[in-house]
Amino acid sequence: MKALRKLFDNIKPLVExxxxxxxxxxxxxxxxxxxxxxxxxxxxxxxxxxxxxDSKRIMSFVVISLLPALFFGMYNVGYQNYAAAGTLADSTxxxxxxxxFLAVLPKILVxxxxxxxxxxxxxxxxxxxxxxGFLVSGILIPMIIPVNTPLWAxxxxxxxxxxxxxxxxxxxxxxxxxxxxxxxxxxFFSYPSVMTGDDNVWVAQESIFGFGNNLPDTFSAATPxxxxxxxxxxxxxxxxxxxxxxxxxxxxxxxxxAIALGALLLLFTGVASWKTMLSVFVGGGLMGWLLEGxxxxxxxxxxxxxxxxxxxxxxxxxxxxxTSARTECGKYFYGFLIGVVAVMVRVLNPGYPEGMMLAxxxxxxxxxxxxxxxxxxxxxxxxxxxxKK
Amino acid sequence: xxxxxxxxxxLDVNLKGKAALETVSVKCPGEYALVPxxxxxMKPKVVVNEGDTVLxxxxxxxxxxxxxxxxxxxxxxxVTLVERGDRRKLxxxxxxxxxxxxxxxxxxxxxxxxxxxxxxxxxxxxxRPYDVVANPEDKPKAIFVSAFNSMPLSQDFSYVVKGQxxxxxxxxxxxxxxxxxxLGINVAQSKTFLNDVPxxxxxxxxxxxxxxxxxxxxxxxxxINKGEVVWTIGAEEVIFVGRLMKTGxxxxxxxxxxxxSEVKKPAYATIKVGQKLDTLLQGQISDESSLRIxxxxxxxxxxxxxxxxxxxxxxxxxxxxxxxxADEFMGWIMPRxxxxxxxxxxxxxLFGKKKEYVFDARVKGGERHMIxxxxxxxxxxxxxxxxxxxKAIITGDIDRQExxxxxxxxxxxxxxxxxxxxxxxxxxxxxxEGLDILRKENA
Numbered sequence: 001m002k003a004l005r006k007l008f009d010n011i012k013p014l015v016e017x018x019x020x021x022x023x024x025x026x027x028x029x030x031x032x033x034x035x036x037x038x039x040x041x042x043x044x045x046x047x048x049x050x051x052x053x054d055s056k057r058i059m060s061f062v063v064i065s066l067l068p069a070l071f072f073g074m075y076n077v078g079y080q081n082y083a084a085a086g087t088l089a090d091s092t093x094x095x096x097x098x099x100x101f102l103a104v105l106p107k108i109l110v111x112x113x114x115x116x117x118x119x120x121x122x123x124x125x126x127x128x129x130x131x132x133g134f135l136v137s138g139i140l141i142p143m144i145i146p147v148n149t150p151l152w153a154x155x156x157x158x159x160x161x162x163x164x165x166x167x168x169x170x171x172x173x174x175x176x177x178x179x180x181x182x183x184x185x186x187x188f189f190s191y192p193s194v195m196t197g198d199d200n201v202w203v204a205q206e207s208i209f210g211f212g213n214n215l216p217d218t219f220s221a222a223t224p225x226x227x228x229x230x231x232x233x234x235x236x237x238x239x240x241x242x243x244x245x246x247x248x249x250x251x252x253x254x255x256x257x258a259i260a261l262g263a264l265l266l267l268f269t270g271v272a273s274w275k276t277m278l279s280v281f282v283g284g285g286l287m288g289w290l291l292e293g294x295x296x297x298x299x300x301x302x303x304x305x306x307x308x309x310x311x312x313x314x315x316x317x318x319x320x321x322x323t324s325a326r327t328e329c330g331k332y333f334y335g336f337l338i339g340v341v342a343v344m345v346r347v348l349n350p351g352y353p354e355g356m357m358l359a360x361x362x363x364x365x366x367x368x369x370x371x372x373x374x375x376x377x378x379x380x381x382x383x384x385x386x387x388k389k
Numbered sequence: 390x391x392x393x394x395x396x397x398x399x400l401d402v403n404l405k406g407k408a409a410l411e412t413v414s415v416k417c418p419g420e421y422a423l424v425p426x427x428x429x430x431m432k433p434k435v436v437v438n439e440g441d442t443v444l445x446x447x448x449x450x451x452x453x454x455x456x457x458x459x460x461x462x463x464x465x466x467x468v469t470l471v472e473r474g475d476r477r478k479l480x481x482x483x484x485x486x487x488x489x490x491x492x493x494x495x496x497x498x499x500x501x502x503x504x505x506x507x508x509x510x511x512x513x514x515x516x517r518p519y520d521v522v523a524n525p526e527d528k529p530k531a532i533f534v535s536a537f538n539s540m541p542l543s544q545d546f547s548y549v550v551k552g553q554x555x556x557x558x559x560x561x562x563x564x565x566x567x568x569x570x571x572l573g574i575n576v577a578q579s580k581t582f583l584n585d586v587p588x589x590x591x592x593x594x595x596x597x598x599x600x601x602x603x604x605x606x607x608x609x610x611x612x613i614n615k616g617e618v619v620w621t622i623g624a625e626e627v628i629f630v631g632r633l634m635k636t637g638x639x640x641x642x643x644x645x646x647x648x649x650s651e652v653k654k655p656a657y658a659t660i661k662v663g664q665k666l667d668t669l670l671q672g673q674i675s676d677e678s679s680l681r682i683x684x685x686x687x688x689x690x691x692x693x694x695x696x697x698x699x700x701x702x703x704x705x706x707x708x709x710x711x712x713x714x715a716d717e718f719m720g721w722i723m724p725r726x727x728x729x730x731x732x733x734x735x736x737x738x739l740f741g742k743k744k745e746y747v748f749d750a751r752v753k754g755g756e757r758h759m760i761x762x763x764x765x766x767x768x769x770x771x772x773x774x775x776x777x778x779x780k781a782i783i784t785g786d787i788d789r790q791e792x793x794x795x796x797x798x799x800x801x802x803x804x805x806x807x808x809x810x811x812x813x814x815x816x817x818x819x820x821x822e823g824l825d826i827l828r829k830e831n832a
Contacts, residue, residue, distance in 0.1 A: 001718050033755060037720035039713050041681070041750040046815045047807040048687050049402075049709065053732035054754025055811055056721040058761065061734045129755045173758025173812070269733040273763070326762035326776065375777055379792040386614035 008032045026123035030130035055172075059132040061269050065262035066139050066316065072258040073251040074100035077147050078212065080203040080248050084221060085213035099211035103204045104251055107142035110151050114158040115141075122167050133172030133179075133322075134162065140180035140316060143252025144309065144357075145187060147204045149194055157186040177364045178323045181357050188357070202248035221248045225308040225346070229353035231296040234303065242306040253312035256305070263315040272319035275331040280314035281305060283339025291347045304343050313342070313356035323364040327374040334370055338363045391574075391584055394609050396596025398770040400731060400805050404541040404687065405745040408646035408705075410548050412657040417488065421464050421663040422472075422481040423449050427701035428460065428512055429821075430521025430828065433479045441468045446493035446508055446639035449482040455525055461509030463641040463661045465491040481698070484663075492638035501566040508633055513626040513701070517607065517619045519828045520799035520821075529568045529620040531611055534561070536583050536624045537575040537594075539601030540688045540804070542648040544704040546624050547578055548657065549644045553628050554582055560631030562588045568620070573606035596770065598688075604802040608771040613797045625704060646705035647673065649687065650747040651680050660699055666706060667695045679711040681750045688804040689817070692750075712749025720753070731809050757812040765806040765816075773797065775806055779816060782823035787830060795827060 008028070015025040033056070042048055078096030081103075082088045115134045123130045141158060161182035166175045188195045202223055205215040224238050224247055241247050245255020253259075266272035288301035304310050318324060318338050325334035338359045345355025352358070425433040433450040437443060443466065448459035462484050470483040495508050505511040506525060514523035514532075523529070536546050550557055564570050570589035578584070579593045592610055594600045603621045613619050622630075625643055632640045641662040648655040652673050660669055666682065674680055683690040685703040699706070717725075729737045729746040737744075765775035773794040781789040800817040807816040 001716075005716055034721070035719060037715070037717035037751070037753055038755060039715055040752050041711055041713050042752050043815065043818070044692055045818045045821065047804050047817060048681060048683055048690065048692070048707075048750050049404075049748040049808060050751065050753050050813065051732070051809045051811075052720070052725060052728040052730040052735055052753050053809070053811045054721075054813065055757045055760055056754065057732070057734055058811055060721045129757075131757060133760070171758065173760045271734075271761075321761045324762070327774070328763055328766065375774055375793070378772065378774055378794075381772070382614075382792065382794055385612065386616075 004035055008035070023124065026120050026128075026130055030120065030123070033129065055132050058271055059135045061265065061271055062136045062316075063139055065265040065271075066136075066143065066252070068258040068261040069252040069255060069312070070104075070139065070143055071097075072245055072255045073143060073253075074104050076100065076245055076247075076254055077103050077204050077251060079246055080221070081205075081212045081215070084203050084215055084219060087213060095211060099204070099208060102208040102211060103147055104142060106151055107145070107149070107154060107251075108139065110155050111141045111158050112138040114155045115162050118159060118162045118167070122171070128171075131172040133166070137162075137178075137180045137183075140252075141183045144180060144184050144250050144312070146195060146202050146249075147251055148202070149187065153187060153191050153194055154183075157183045157190075160186050173322055175322060176368075177361055178317055178320050181317060181361055181364075184357055185361060202250075223247065223249050223308065223353070225249075226353045228297075228299055228303075228307070229346070229350065231298065233298045234307075239303060239306060250309060250312075253309040256311050259311045259315050266315065266319065271321075272315070273321070273324070273331050275328065276319045276324055276335040277314055279332045279335025280318050280339040280342075283336035284310060284314075284343050285339070287340045287343035288347075291343065294347060297347045299347070304346065308346075308354045309356040310342060313360055314339070317356075317360050318363075323367065325367045325370045325374075327371045330367070330370040330374045334363055334367055337366070391579065391591040391593050393579075393593045393595060396594060396600045396605070396609075396770040398767055399539075399597035399599060400768045400809065401539070401597040401742070402541045402729065402748075402808070403742060403745050405650040405747050406648050406652055406655045406708075407542060407745075408544075408648040408655045408657055410545070410657070412644060412659060413654075415658045415660050415664075416668050417464075417486060417661075418665045418668045419485050420469065420483055420665050421462070421466075421486060421661065422483045422665070422698040423460055423462065423663050424481045424698060424700065425450060425460070425479050428522045429515075430519060430825075431458075433460070435471055435479060435482060437468045437471075437482065439468055439471055442466070442487075443468060443484060444491050444493040445641075446495065448509065449484070450479065452522065457503075457506045458511055458522070458525060459506060459509050460512050461639060463639075463663045465489055492640070495633065495637045495639070497634050497637055501563055504633075505563075505630065508639055510626075510630050510633060510639075513629065514620045514622050515799075517604065517613055517621065517799065518796035519824045520801075521824075521828065523620050524618075527618045527620075529618045531569045531571055532564050532567060532620045532622065533571045533573070533603045533607050533610075534564075534589075534622055534624055534627055535573040535601055535603040535606055536578055537573070537601045538686070538704060539575070539596075539598035540686045541598070542646065542687050542705060542707050543601075544625075544644075544646040544657075547581060547583070549625060550583075550628070553631075556628045556631030556635060557624075558586055558588075558631070559634045560627035560629070561586055563630050563634050564622070564627065565589060571606070571610055573601075573603065573610075575601070599768075599802060599805050600770065602799075602802050604797065604799050605770050608773070608797055615791060615796060617796075623702060623704065626702075643699075643704065645699070645703065647708075648705060649683075649708040651675070651678075651708040651710055662699055662701055664699050666693065666697050666699060669699075669706065670695055670708070674708055679713060681709050681711045683707040683709070687748070688808065689801045710747070710749040712751045715749060715751060732811070752813050754811070754813050756814060759812050759814065761811050764809055764811060765803075768805040768809055769802070771797065771802070775803065779803075779814070779819060782819055785826070787827060790823065790827065795823065800824075 077100035165182040342359035432453040452458040464486040516523040565588040684693040803816040
């Protein structure tokens with residue numbers, strides 16, 4: 001530890017203004033604050049003591065809460081591949097997991113390298129510290145895309161979302177839309193064939209380093225939600241698998257159990273608002289119940305919770321503090337409407353089997369409006385009080 | 390029975406080094422200083438020269454705009470230095486005590502406001518909006534006094550007022566001649582004489598910090614609307630007024646809490662406004678380690694040194710470690726058992742409210758944009774959207790600041806919010822600057 005401290009102390013002068021390697025200031029600074037809590041003390045005229053919480057710790061805990069879903073996602077990638085090839089019986093747990101790990105790892109790396117790379121450049125350019133927001137986005141992105149998404153498309157989408165959805169607004173805390181969902185939306189609309197197109201995107205099709213199986217080109221597997229959207233009934237067994245997570249789908253979104261573990265941590269630490277999370281389920285459940293049986297819809301109201309990205313979106317995306325409603329009262333409306341719109345898109349729009357992404361992005365846009373009404377009530381109250389006197 | 394107001398929002402932080410309820414006497418050192426910066430929003434004009442002899446109660450400087458508002462010497466002696474900084478800004482006026490403590494005699498029979506201005510007591514009034522020295526031309530709708538300070542390591546006024554009950558009552562009586570007086574007390578104090586102080590309306594507040602902030606109390610008792618003015622004055626300063634009323638002399642002696650984890654024997658001390666701190670801290674703090682000496686409360690006070698002088702409004706001096714060489718490893722994931730946080734990602738919630746924590750002055754994180762929502766509101770017991778108000782101040786949107794209630798707040802009301810803020814924004818500084826700009830615009 002002391003050696004590390006010394007190393008940073010030695011490097012620091014080189015990256016300061018006028019130093020030889022000034023271009024790497026944000027990079028070194030990022031790693032230093034990662035290794036050591038900054039020793040900077042509070043300034044004159046400010047509070048002299050501080051709570052130990054900072055955005056690094058908050059973001060780290062969000063990442064930790066995502067890990068169960070991520071690890072299960074890796075296992076499921078392997079499971080789907082071996083199941084499709086019919087060799088499930090001959091394989092061990094580690095075969096499945098390692099194959100999934102190898103299939104998912106490049107996506108995580110691409111997401112972080114592209115996204116954090118842009119963050120470092122922007123921080124250097126604006127002479128600011130690295131903002132931790134992308135630590136979360138960077139892990140969310142690989143979890144909400146199909147396993148067969150090409151890496152070049154992913155890199156392009158990450159770059160687009162970090163620059164257009166986040167940095168031009170001023171960085172973490174200033175963005176209107178959730179950057180991870182913008183990445184997905186970008187892929188969804190720009191490269192529909194690699195996202196949902198021919199139903200052959202959900203299961204990894206090629207073996208990696210001897211793990212996994214090569215599936216024939218003609219192989220295809222639809223997600224249960226895709227099946228439901230064309231009016232097929234969902235068998236009971238599939239619903240059970242959807243709860244454990246052994247269905248085709250985006251990498252991290254399939255297992256309700258793994259997501260619930262993450263949700264518990266988020267709610268316990270207070271990083272995510274229970275108001276938002278609960279309201280999404282209430283809104284989705286209510287709309288699902290109202291639309292039961294409408295237009296050949298075969299889903300019961302609670303099926304919406306376990307299929308597709310509903311649970312994942314409700315727990316990890318809707319509760320993003322920056323893009324959700326910021327007033328406590330507004331969070332109820334914000335979450336409720338996300339649930340309503342998501343199920344509405346699923347059931348009533350034959351074009352899109354999944355509506356969660358679009359519902360959250362739409363409500364990201366309306367969150368400031370919801371807050372406006374809540375804050376306006378306070379403003380009106382104050383104005384009235386002044387007149388009454 | 391007085392009205393009881395329960396406050397849910399807020400936060401009590403349990404710091405190590407609370408002052409024991411005993412008073413130690415402090416030697417009177419030679420030099421005193423009156424610092425104009427302690428009286429926010431006032432432009433000083435010096436009325437003495439170096440070498441002049443003054444009595445306690447003689448003006449050292451006055452407000453340029455209202456020369457009748459005087460800022461007086463706490464002791465009798467000789468003016469040794471009129472200290473000026475950049476652009477001849479007045480930093481302090483220093484007086485060397487002659488040790489006799491002779492005081493000017495005031496005739497307290499006349500117009501009470503004029504007496505207070507002449508004797509330097511008026512300088513202790515602050516006004517809302519803007520949290521600056523009160524303007525004598527205003528007609529305040531009320532005067533608010535908070536008899537308790539809820540911040541950690543703060544002075545316990547119930548202890549301080551012991552033996553000075555009559556002075557306190559006399560002070561309140563004098564204030565009531567100017568405007569209606571509202572006194573805020575806490576639950577423990579409601580069983581003492583404070584509950585029955587005549588000439589004022591008493592309200593009992595029950596809740597965590599910042600319930601003792603006079604701004605919070607105003608918001609719940611009689612909120613300020615645009616165009617209205619409320620004056621506030623510290624509880625101990627009411628005793629100053631009372632002493633003046635009883636004896637006709639100026640006596641700015643305070644009983645302050647000397648507290649904090651780095652104070653060897655935290656206790657109370659009698660000391661005069663403007664007194665040099667080195668005598669107070671002699672033998673009380675170690676000389677080697679890097680310390681932060683705070684003129685005032687750990688939440689709201691300003692950093693000073695051993696050579697500093699007791700600030701005009703300070704009711705305590707807190708000493709904590711500076712912590713600038715802490716080098717804590719990987720704070721984002723370590724359990725950090727001895728670190729306090731309101732956040733559940735730390736384990737402080739496990740140890741209960743009784744555990745005392747040592748805090749150093751580190752910010753413990755980098756400054757970010759506002760990321761988490763609702764953090765401020767949890768510890769901001771007023772019907773004001775703190776986060777939105779801060780944003781309006783940052784963006785300089787004056788209409789919106791007014792609409793969101795900036796006239797009701799002072800920087801100190803944001804102290805706890807600044808403490809818990811995970812984005813580490815300097816809320817008190819932001820609010821102070823916002824109020825200054827607003828005052829200029831409205832002038």
